[in-house]
Amino acid sequence: MFIQVGKPAPEFSVEAILKDEVTKVSLSDYKGKKWVVVFFYPLDFTFVCPTEIVEMSEKNAEFEKLNAVILGGSVDSIYSHRAWMKDLGQLNYALFSDMNKEMSRDYGVLIEEKGHALRGTFIIDPEGILRYHLVHDLTVGRSADETLRVLGSLQTGELCPANWKPGQKTLGKA
DSSP, X not given: OOOOTTSBOOOOEEEXXXXXXXXXXXXXXGTTTXXXXXXXXXXXXXXXXXXXXXXXXXXXXXXXXXXXXXXXEESSOHHHHHHHHHHHOOOSSEEEEOTTOHHHHXXXXXXXXXXXXXXXXXXXXXXXXXXXXXXXXXXXXXXHXXXXXXXXXXXXXXXXXXXXXXXXXXXXXX
């Protein structure tokens, strides 16, 4: 499946762990209500992943101020996630399980031959339209601050120059 910014994001409904409770999360849960930041990481109990996962949790309140929900996950089971959280600590957002790899495949981040996902970050607006899509190598962790900056930029509905930050002047209407 090919996904494209400006087009509807692939629908999903997956199990997740939220505050040590098993739940289900779906893109449709947030339609008409919230921005959704979905991020994929390769696997639990790895080296770079905990740095990203914990940073996103620490910045969760800033995402909430922007009317956004964070959903992070991998191809690991919810039971693996729960066990890993004993090391990571409680997270402030849902950690989803994509054991059947359908969501990773739909979002174009699955490395089929390895059976896990690349580091992918997706920002979806409240109408379910994909507004941002970034995928990069397994060796480089992503920045929650940059994701927040991009989310804030998208929410202005205006043209934002490089390195734009909230409160700065935009270039006008898109």
